[in-house]
Amino acid sequence: MSGSKNPLYVDIMALHPEVTGSCIFCVVKDAILKKSVKFVVDCGLFQELAHEDLNEKEFPFKPENLDFVLITHNHLDHIGRVPFLVKQGFNKNIYTTTGTSLFLRKAWNNTTEILERKAKLKNQKPLYEKDDVLYTLSKVKACEFCKPIKVADNVEVTFYMNGHVPGASIVHVRISSCFSEEDINLIFTGDYKKDNIFFDVDPLPKELLNLPVSIICESTYGDMTSSEISYTFEDNIKNAIREGKTNIVIPAFSFARTQELLYKLKNMQDNNLIPKTYQIYLDGKLSQSFTTIFLTHAEMLGFKNEMIDFLPKGLKNIYKEERFAIMKDERPKIIITSAGMGSYGPAQMHIPEVITRKNGLIHFTGYMAEGTLGRDLQEAKQGDMVKIGGIIKKKLADVLYTNEFSSHAKQDEIIELLNKFNCKKLVLFNHGESATKEQIAKVAFENIKAKNIGILGNDVLFRVGPYGLIKTMTTKFC
Ligand SMILES: [Zn+2]
């Protein structure tokens, strides 16, 4: 190491200590050149009800002073505030993978519609509008996997494959200085899963795994192991059909989850587990748009051959004008609809219709936050009165849930990923509820070899050099 005191370091802090509103702010300082480079990794919407107001809050840094933005993947809790960042003055490059870049226009435009409706209710201006999205899109630079890109004089970025969702990445940021013999190597896992049903995930290259690294690691499900997952979806649908349930509604997230479910239903059709009499529908504009992108860009997204055609036989899209007639139609049907937690999108119309039917099944397929319709229905007993959109209904339909489609690594898989890196200087857990982060940090302490393990929150700043942690400082960031 050079004789002078910390000639090169990076300060790392997070905007939000929990799961949504993902935004990691980094300030690189080259003490000899007296230069600094500032960037953020992701800039997402706060989605927890309790933190929604934070979306409108100004950033605790000057957006115009950022040198670049990195996006790990196309989920709103990682990209939803990027157009706001641009509206507030950021006007340089936004780097992401080619795969992720395919989905951003639809995702952001759809968000402007939601923001507009919310703003109208509050008699306010929306967080951002279509023009902001258009300008933001002009700043997006699509990058290939494994190809290093120079993003600043002394900073190079490489995206690696990640099974979380199509286009998702693990990002390596390499920071160098002519006055320091060693580089700083930061690894941002983004939301992480080791595999994906649509594509094979290339292993991380050996050269990367042998570097001295500081890893910023997600921990959404750091409190459960993969053995706690129960694969019940297929049996639940099979049983419902056997019991004569002819109104099946499956709320699902628009991006990646919906497409995986379509494939699952196709598979069940192929194995004669769904009778031909059942019509399969897809409802939700964004779900339909993302499905089209999956189909038209399968090759660009690196899909396996068998995943190029993943649609169930006879699938029909539902459009607004015909929705009511289809809901009332008594013929057997399975409807995949947005949104996943039941509180937004056409699910809000399908659920009240089916909940009062004995021949109905509402099958949730992902995490449901407290206060959402999905969570309320799941907790209510059969025959209980439930309040949906202000109306009291009797719950007669079955309401089921499975955690098998989760696209996040569990505790054991997080440890497995970390242990692939042979020279861990520092591991910082982020993107998890506080108790979960504490738990995974303890497990990591016993199961991985790292010089330091910490928890990234908005109350502490981590100063990191080529050899890992230099020091921490308390700060109140957001
Ligand atoms: Zn995600």
Ligand SMILES: [Zn+2]
């Ligand atoms: Zn996330």
